[in-house]
Amino acid sequence: MLKFRTDVCPNDSGSSENRWRKVVIAMDGSQQAKYALKWYINNIYRPTDRIILVHAIEPQLAKHLTDSDKEGGLKTDEEEGTRLKAKLDSYQQLLTEFKLMGEVKPVSDKTPGKAIISAIEELNADVLVTGSRGHGRIRRAVLGSVSEYLLHRARIPVVICKESSSDV
Secondary structure: OOOOOOEEOOOOOOOHHHEEOEEEEEEOOOHHHHHHHHHHHHHOOOOOOEEEEEEEEOHHHHHHHHOOOOOOOOHHHHHHHHHHHHHHHHHHHHHHHOOOOEEEEEEEOOOHHHHHHHHHHHHOOOEEEEEOOOOOHHHHHHHOOHHHHHHHHOOOOEEEEOOOOOOO
16 A cells, blocks of 8 residues: 555544645646546545646647747647647546546656656645656667656656556
8 A cells, every 4th residue: 555645634534534735747748648638547546635736748739828928929839738728628527527626737847757757846746646658778868768767856656647558
C-alpha cells in the first residue's frame, strides 16, 4: 500500500477518511496519460483527493494562455494556441466525465520534466501519477524519458503506469 503525506481537512474528526491528498496527474494527450488517470481512479483514488491534471507545454506556446488577444502572431502560432486550448478543455471534460473534483494546470519550462517537477513543488503535491510510453532503450537513451526523469527528481511518491497488452 502506498503511503502519502496527508493534511487534515477543516472538518477533520480525527478519522483517516477525512484526510486529503493533492494528486498531480501528468497529462500529455496520449493514450498512456489517459490510462494513468484511469489507473489512478481504479486503484488509489479517494473521494477527498484534490486532483490537478498538469499539462507541460512548450515555452513558445505558453503565451497563448495569457496573450490570446494580441495581434500580429503567426498563423501557425494561432493554430497551435487553438489546439492547446482544445486539449486543456478535453482534460477538464475528463474530470467531468469521471465525476472528479479537480483542476487543469498548464505549466511551462525548458523541458516537460522540469515543468512537471516545478508544478509538484509549487502545488505542494503529495503524489504524482504519470503514464509511460514505453520507448525502447535506444530512443530513451537519445531523447530521454519524462517518466524516468520524474521518478529520479520528484521528492514525492511517483506512480508510473504502463498499459500492458492485456489492458488494451
